[in-house]
Amino acid sequence: MEQYKAVIIGGSAGSFQVVTRIISSLPKNYSLPVFLCLHRLKHVRSGFVEALSIKSTLPICEPNDKDPIKPGIIYLAPANYHMYIELGNKFSLSTEEPVNHSRPSIDLSFISAAYNYKRKLVGVILSGANKDGAIGLKKVKENGGLTIVQDPNESQVPTMPNACLQVMKVDHIFSTNEIIRFLNKLG
Amino acid sequence: MVSLEESNKIVAAIKSVSTYDFSDYSEKSFRRRIDKILEDFRMSVDELISRILRDKDFLEQVVREITVNTTELFRDPELWITLKYRILPRFQQNKSIFIWHAGCSSGQEVYSMLILLHELDLFDKAKVFATDLNTEMLEKAKQGEYRYRFNMNYLDNFDKVIKENPYNYEDKKDVAYEKYFDIDKKHDLIIMKPFLRNKPVYRKHDLVNDKNIFYSKFDIIFCRNVIIYFNTKLQNKVLEMFSSNLYRDGYLILGAHESILGPVANNFERTKGIYKKKSY
Numbered sequence: 001m002e003q004y005k006a007v008i009i010g011g012s013a014g015s016f017q018v019v020t021r022i023i024s025s026l027p028k029n030y031s032l033p034v035f036l037c038l039h040r041l042k043h044v045r046s047g048f049v050e051a052l053s054i055k056s057t058l059p060i061c062e063p064n065d066k067d068p069i070k071p072g073i074i075y076l077a078p079a080n081y082h083m084y085i086e087l088g089n090k091f092s093l094s095t096e097e098p099v100n101h102s103r104p105s106i107d108l109s110f111i112s113a114a115y116n117y118k119r120k121l122v123g124v125i126l127s128g129a130n131k132d133g134a135i136g137l138k139k140v141k142e143n144g145g146l147t148i149v150q151d152p153n154e155s156q157v158p159t160m161p162n163a164c165l166q167v168m169k170v171d172h173i174f175s176t177n178e179i180i181r182f183l184n185k186l187g
Numbered sequence: 188m189v190s191l192e193e194s195n196k197i198v199a200a201i202k203s204v205s206t207y208d209f210s211d212y213s214e215k216s217f218r219r220r221i222d223k224i225l226e227d228f229r230m231s232v233d234e235l236i237s238r239i240l241r242d243k244d245f246l247e248q249v250v251r252e253i254t255v256n257t258t259e260l261f262r263d264p265e266l267w268i269t270l271k272y273r274i275l276p277r278f279q280q281n282k283s284i285f286i287w288h289a290g291c292s293s294g295q296e297v298y299s300m301l302i303l304l305h306e307l308d309l310f311d312k313a314k315v316f317a318t319d320l321n322t323e324m325l326e327k328a329k330q331g332e333y334r335y336r337f338n339m340n341y342l343d344n345f346d347k348v349i350k351e352n353p354y355n356y357e358d359k360k361d362v363a364y365e366k367y368f369d370i371d372k373k374h375d376l377i378i379m380k381p382f383l384r385n386k387p388v389y390r391k392h393d394l395v396n397d398k399n400i401f402y403s404k405f406d407i408i409f410c411r412n413v414i415i416y417f418n419t420k421l422q423n424k425v426l427e428m429f430s431s432n433l434y435r436d437g438y439l440i441l442g443a444h445e446s447i448l449g450p451v452a453n454n455f456e457r458t459k460g461i462y463k464k465k466s467y
Contacts, residue, residue, distance in 0.1 A: 063444070064444045064446045065442075066446075084215070093415055094216060094415060094416070095412045095415075096219075096257070
């Protein structure tokens with residue numbers, strides 16, 4: 001388990017409670033950075049970090065462009081930007097056109113993280129109402145990383161996990177509790 | 188993704204036939220844009236280079252595709268609310284306010300500011316300049332016509348910034364859209380009023396090569412989500428140029444998630460994406 005150096009989680013409709021449960025379960029001294037790429041409703045653009053922070057033991061921040069990546073911090077893709085994880089362990093943000101109607105795009109974040117961390121990355125796709133994330137999770141796998149989707153039977157909106165299962169062989173189909181247990185073992 | 192070597196060849200080709208210099212663009216983001224262009228045009232790197240070298244119009248098109256042209260009416264309402272209540276009131280006593288929108292793209296930010304200035308009775312004393320690398324974007328900005336369906340979501344931002352007061356929910360101002368723009372649903376258009384369209388001075392300007400081309404310093408410079416596509420070296424150069432062309436106590440407004448990383452940060456006090464030039 002020590003091979004893993006970062007966790008990236010993508011989610012959309014129906015994922016907020018799951019994300020909240022996951023981040024509230026991580027221990028204070030967690031040794032990996034956690035990237036959250038979540039679609040948000042237009043009217044909850046601000047206040048989202050605050051809402052998540054209440055439940056989280058780890059610090060949560062929306063990174064600025066070119067900020068360095070540090071372990072033990074939960075990074076939330078800022079609203080209305082794409083968030084890339086770059087070589088040299090830093091972020092880059094962009095306002096390029098939305099991909100699949102989404103900005104942030106889960107695919108773009110996952111692809112860049114897969115390229116940067118290769119087999120040291122764990123990618124997780126949660127509940128959501130579109131296909132964003134499927135190509136990204138596939139790239140994580142192709143680069144040797146570990147892939148997890150939330151059990152579609154448990155997902156409030158199973159479209160996103162199902163889209164992943166259609167395009168690839170996912171390593172684990174986990175319930176929220178299993179995801180929590182697994183991520184806790186990593187760091 | 189195109190290799191670093193291929194990407195350097197493309198930069199060199201563009202430089203050899205134009206004044207555009209992408210050498211100090213953020214390498215990864217440049218390569219991603221090139222990937223997108225190769226995909227959209229269904230071309231190989233060699234085909235792209237040879238066409239850049241012989242076809243001026245194509246080159247302009249490529250430059251337009253490399254640069255990211257996202258802009259929205261009242262993008263990030265929090266910023267505009269801060270401008271409305273905390274920053275612009277400080278200029279009430281001034282005889283003039285010099286404003287520069289650097290990298291204005293298709294102009295939505297320019298119009299947002301003009302509307303806000305008008306609401307605060309600062310419109311007449313404002314001198315507004317707007318620049319972009321791309322002449323086609325400047326023409327769009329001058330025209331002030333936008334797709335209605337694509338932009339209608341941003342009318343919520345207008346309501347938040349212009350009609351509502353987040354510090355006092357009972358303070359609501361009924362401002363008709365028609366005061367500033369007409370909505371033509373039949374032709375899917377939002378059309379800015381002529382008094383707004385005619386106000387700014389538009390000029391082509393390349394942040395990579397050009398210094399301040401206006402014979403003035405500025406009270407407020409907007410440059411939002413432009414320098415995120417530059418490397419740190421070029422960022423610092425551009426930020427130094429902005430800093431030396433701002434009046435003391437002037438404001439540099441960057442994107443909500445951009446920050447000044449180099450030594451020029453010492454010239455400013457920061458609140459989120461808003462940098463105020465120190466007076467000493």
